[in-house]
Amino acid sequence: MQSEIxxxxxVAEYxxxxxxxxxxxxxxxxxxxxxxxxxxxxxHSDIDDWIDKEAKSAGRGGKI
Known part of the structure; x- marks a missing residue:
């Protein structure tokens, strides 16, 4: 089972x-x-949400 925290x-590995x-x-x-x-x-859910947000902004020229 994957831990939520x-x-x-x-997080670096993920x-x-x-x-x-x-x-x-x-x-x-x-x-x-x-x-x-x-x-x-x-x-974990916050990181997944952040990935989704960054992926969307990257399509508009966003950068991490």
Whole structure:
């Protein structure tokens, strides 16, 4: 069963990006996440919604 909450490592794997890139994007508020005790956490459904939004804006010349 897939967990609804992902760590920085899991979200990086899911997005197929480097962990440092995921951390930077989260710190800059470019991907939806929240901190728990100083560690980033991401709701899987929020990441999926963000992917959908980014895919739509990319068709209009948007950039992450």
């Amino acid at each position: 992902m760590t920085i490592k899991e 997005l197929k990006i480097n962990e440092k890139t995921a951390y930077r994007l989260a710190s800059e508020g470019k991907i939806p996440g929240f901190k728990v005790g100083g560690s980033w956490r991401f709701r």
